[in-house]
Amino acid sequence: MKKINKVVLAFSGGLDTSVILKWLQDTYQCEVVTFTADIGQGEEVEPARAKAKQLGVKEIYIDDLREEFVRDFVFPMFRANTIYEGEYLLGTSIARPLIAKRQIEIARETGADAVSHGATGKGNDQVRFEMGYYALQPDIHVIAPWREWDLTSRETLLQYAEQHGIPVEMKKKAGSPYSMDANLLHISYEGRILEDPAAEPEESMWRWSVSPEKAPDEPEYLDIEFKRGDVVALNGVALSPASVLEKLNQLGGKHGIGRLDLVENRYVGMKSRGCYETPGGTILLRGHRAMESITLDREVAHLKDDLMPRYASLIYNGYWWSPERKMLQTMIDASQEKVNGWVRLKLYKGNVIVVGRDSQTDSLFDPTIATFEDDAGAYNQGDAAGFIKLNALRMRIAANAGKKHKK
Numbered sequence: 001m002k003k004i005n006k007v008v009l010a011f012s013g014g015l016d017t018s019v020i021l022k023w024l025q026d027t028y029q030c031e032v033v034t035f036t037a038d039i040g041q042g043e044e045v046e047p048a049r050a051k052a053k054q055l056g057v058k059e060i061y062i063d064d065l066r067e068e069f070v071r072d073f074v075f076p077m078f079r080a081n082t083i084y085e086g087e088y089l090l091g092t093s094i095a096r097p098l099i100a101k102r103q104i105e106i107a108r109e110t111g112a113d114a115v116s117h118g119a120t121g122k123g124n125d126q127v128r129f130e131m132g133y134y135a136l137q138p139d140i141h142v143i144a145p146w147r148e149w150d151l152t153s154r155e156t157l158l159q160y161a162e163q164h165g166i167p168v169e170m171k172k173k174a175g176s177p178y179s180m181d182a183n184l185l186h187i188s189y190e191g192r193i194l195e196d197p198a199a200e201p202e203e204s205m206w207r208w209s210v211s212p213e214k215a216p217d218e219p220e221y222l223d224i225e226f227k228r229g230d231v232v233a234l235n236g237v238a239l240s241p242a243s244v245l246e247k248l249n250q251l252g253g254k255h256g257i258g259r260l261d262l263v264e265n266r267y268v269g270m271k272s273r274g275c276y277e278t279p280g281g282t283i284l285l286r287g288h289r290a291m292e293s294i295t296l297d298r299e300v301a302h303l304k305d306d307l308m309p310r311y312a313s314l315i316y317n318g319y320w321w322s323p324e325r326k327m328l329q330t331m332i333d334a335s336q337e338k339v340n341g342w343v344r345l346k347l348y349k350g351n352v353i354v355v356g357r358d359s360q361t362d363s364l365f366d367p368t369i370a371t372f373e374d375d376a377g378a379y380n381q382g383d384a385a386g387f388i389k390l391n392a393l394r395m396r397i398a399a400n401a402g403k404k405h406k407k
Contacts, residue, residue, distance in 0.1 A: 004030040007114040007143060008107045010099055010129070011036050013048030016118045018166050019157050020145045021055050024116060026164075028143070033059040033110050037099050039069045040184030040242065054167065061106055065098060066184055070241035073098050074185055077315060078284055079229040079339075080304065080332045081292075084312040087262055089281045091186025096125060097320035100132025107140065114141040121147045124267050128318035135321035178205060184245045186258075186278040197263055197273045208249065208277040212256035212350030219348035221355070222251060224287040226343070229336030231284065245280045252279025255347040267317040286352040287343045294357055294365045295339045304335060338362035 007024055011017045011034035024032050034057050036048040045062050052060045073094050084090055103115050115133055119125035126144055133140050151157055161168045179190040187208055193199045203211060225233035231244045239247065252258050258279035266272050292301060307328060314325045341359030345352055368378045 001028070002141060004028045004114045004141065004143070006031045006033060006110060006112040007116050008033045008035055008103050008110065008112045009116045010103055010118065011048055011052060012118070013045075013051045015154070015157055015161065015168050018051060018055070018168070019151065019160050020116065020118055021052070021057070022164050022166055023145055023149060023151075023160075024143065025056070027149075030114075031059075032057055033061065033106060033112055035061040035063070035099075035103055035106050037102060038062065038064045038066060039095055039098065040066045040246070041182040042187075043182070051167070059110055063102060065102065066242040067240060069095065069098055070184060070245050073320075074245065074281075075230045075241055076329060076333070078281070078288055079336050080308055080311050080328075081285060081289055082308060082312045082315065083285070084316045085262075085264055087260055088264060088276065088316075089186065089260075089278045089285065090312065090315050091183060091276060091278055091281065092125070092181050092188055093128060093316045093318075094185065094320075095181075095183045096128035096318070097132045100129050101136060104133060104136045104140065107137070114143055116143040116145065119144065119146065122268065122270070123272075124316070124318070127267055128320075131318040132321055184242060184249070185281050186276050189275040190272070194273050194275060201261060201275050205275065206259065206277060209253040209259055209279055210256050215256035215349045216254065219346045219353075220251065220255065222283070222345045222347060224283075224291075224343050224345065225341070226288070226291045227340050229288065229291075229333075229339040231287070245284075248280030248283045251347060252283050252352075253277070256350040257347060257352055258282040259350070283345065283347070283352050286354060287345055288339075290343045290345075290354040290357045291339055291341055291359070295341065295359050295362045296335065297364065300335050304332065307331075 007028065007030055009017065009021060009024065009032055011021060013036065021032055021034065024030065034048070034052040036045050038045045049060050049062055077090065077094050082090060084093070106112070107115055117126070117129045119129055121144070126147075130142050130144070133142055145151075151160055158168065160166075178192055178194070181188045189201070189205055193202060223235050224231055225236075230241070232238060234244060234247055258277055258281065260276040260278065261273075262276065263271055263273045296304075311325070311328050311332070314320070314322060314328070319325050338359075338361075340362050341357065343354065344356035346355050347353075366378075368375055
């Protein structure tokens, strides 16, 4: 076992990371620095400070990263209209590179020679964290307790906590809770009944949204203003990136928007069933595509759509800091220079319906050409005959060749 002097632990204060903190102290006989990121998980982060102090930690970092998270990670991802396997808006995936980045920064600030996380050896997060660590500091030592210790279940973690005097808020009484991850973009659920892909999730599981059946009977209209592909205002009120997502989450949750039940393909090879609530992201995606529909050139839009699945896989699989993701981001960001204007959406019982869009400065929609009425010669319909014949030429040749072969 390598001698470790100081390690920076991504610390939530929950059962897993509390046990990891004590385990690191005992197993490696090293100093532990805790880092707790506030990325909008909706829970108090200060209790993590008290827990860390109680366990003898001297250097405690609690950072509010909400604006950075949305501005530098969520918004760039949504410029690409990113979804994984046709449905997942990557709420967990996009948070990991930011946490990894800050951990490495803290390791440098404190002179730590190692970093540690609470991701299991079965999941994607171990890959995402560690790919980030190594990309940002190639010689960093990584400690992944779930791949080293013999604590293999929640029950053994609880026993360890009891034996070592680690305070745990959630005891066995109510049964094992869902495994949840939350930030400003989403909240995810795994475990319990969800391990049976045929079982419908319990209504009581959902935390951010009402069911569509219980959503208001009247629709709500929402105007979203975009500048270079990012939302800058809602209903005419300018907002910061984090405030935008907070407001969209509130509106989406109110109208039963953004629930997803998904069986996805993990990077490590297994299939996994999870449920997600992404109300704000669902609204954002629909609005952004509507804005692009009148401001992006056809071939640029289609090229973005072609490349999006590759971009989504890079984020899902932990390659945010890779050169290929950065290259794609440069292209995506260049495409957004003229994605400016507003979109009007109708929110109603789980649906996000586009009802209007306009760009005074960058719209490519020309009503004088698109009209079904008299276009005063703006478009010569007779030109279409030659266009069609030229595009059909290869098919006409193939058809004629087939006729000759039959003879």
